[in-house]
Amino acid sequence: MTDVTDDSVNGTDPLVALRCKSHTYPDGTVGMHDVEFAVHADEVVALVGGNGSGKSTLLEHLNATLTPDKGELRVTGERIIDENKRHARQEVGFVFQDADTQIVAPTVLDDVMFGLHNYGVPADEAEKRAHEALATMDASHLEDRIPHYLSGGEKRLVGLAGVLVLEPSVIVLDEPFAGLDPERSRLVAKRIRHIHTEGVSVVLSTHDLDIAAEIADRICVMADGNIIGNGSPQEIFYDEDLLNEANIHPPSAVRIARDAGLDIESQPVTEAELVAFLGQQSATTDGVGLAHFDGDTND
Numbered sequence: 001m002t003d004v005t006d007d008s009v010n011g012t013d014p015l016v017a018l019r020c021k022s023h024t025y026p027d028g029t030v031g032m033h034d035v036e037f038a039v040h041a042d043e044v045v046a047l048v049g050g051n052g053s054g055k056s057t058l059l060e061h062l063n064a065t066l067t068p069d070k071g072e073l074r075v076t077g078e079r080i081i082d083e084n085k086r087h088a089r090q091e092v093g094f095v096f097q098d099a100d101t102q103i104v105a106p107t108v109l110d111d112v113m114f115g116l117h118n119y120g121v122p123a124d125e126a127e128k129r130a131h132e133a134l135a136t137m138d139a140s141h142l143e144d145r146i147p148h149y150l151s152g153g154e155k156r157l158v159g160l161a162g163v164l165v166l167e168p169s170v171i172v173l174d175e176p177f178a179g180l181d182p183e184r185s186r187l188v189a190k191r192i193r194h195i196h197t198e199g200v201s202v203v204l205s206t207h208d209l210d211i212a213a214e215i216a217d218r219i220c221v222m223a224d225g226n227i228i229g230n231g232s233p234q235e236i237f238y239d240e241d242l243l244n245e246a247n248i249h250p251p252s253a254v255r256i257a258r259d260a261g262l263d264i265e266s267q268p269v270t271e272a273e274l275v276a277f278l279g280q281q282s283a284t285t286d287g288v289g290l291a292h293f294d295g296d297t298n299d
């Protein structure tokens with residue numbers, strides 16, 4: 001069993017600790033097995049892996065939407081059972097891939113306030129907090145809009161605001177960049193990093209490894225319902241055997257560095273890191289031998 005619930009990280013207990021021997025869906029499909037996973041304070045974790053590798057199944061265990069056949073979930077140290085699932089839901093906010101499933105009210109502001117009403121927060125305070133959460137997401141201009149008519153990226157930001165307003169310890173996002181154009185993806189990624197600077201840990205799944213490399217502190221690789229790799233972006237994205245086993249390709253910066261045979265000790269995983277390295281090189285070599293890097297680094 002891959003144990004990534006090491007309690008000693010930062011010397012603190014994890015915010016969320018999941019041990020799952022297996023999760024079997026009603027039709028008999030095993031969605032996940034032999035997984036141990038923890039989320040610590042002050043981290044952004046990206047789950048990566050091919051289609052059907054178990055990312056959504058794992059994420060949905062983190063706020064007890066799904067429960068293990070055998071195993072346990074602890075949230076801020078409290079063992080979650082049927083009677084206290086509310087604790088998991090309060091501490092672990094979930095933003096679904098399909099933003100429409102989370103829309104419940106006729107305007108964006110009402111939608112963001114909805115969860116607070118459910119928790120009995122007085123209307124004026126709920127409104128104040130909803131304004132703040134939308135401002136944090138740079139989405140104040142959307143307050144009076146009809147949620148269903150927003151673009152995909154706008155819906156993501158509103159969904160994030162609706163979860164952030166409940167002040168969870170951890171926010172879980174299932175494929176937050178799916179269906180977004182590159183510019184909207186970058187905007188959502190930036191807001192996710194911003195949420196993190198406000199002291200909220202983030203766990204997300206994504207097929208966009210360029211963005212994962214940019215925003216995650218830790219990468220977990222899933223294959224066949226199991227975690228097969230866990231480490232820093234450098235450790236994971238320079239492990240060719242691991243990526244082959246998971247059938248995924250490294251971020252473009254890693255591919256370029258590797259294909260060009262660059263001997264880079266610092267192991268760049270983002271374009272910015274690669275460009276910084278190339279800049280240093282050209283400063284010391286006057287650009288000799290680096291002319292072929294002048295082109296687009298995106299493919």
Ligand SMILES: Nc1ncnc2c1ncn2[C@@H]1O[C@H](COP(=O)(O)OP(=O)(O)OP(=O)(O)O)[C@@H](O)[C@H]1O
Pocket residue numbers: 025026027029030031032049050051052053054055056057058
């Ligand atoms: N509701 C369900 N009923 C039956 N099987 C399911 C259900 N949801 C997921 N599965 C199965 O569980 C396994 C893991 O699926 P999961 O959705 O967790 O993968 P994923 O990594 O999130 O995939 P993707 O990247 O395609 O979204 C797959 O074999 C999938 O077919």
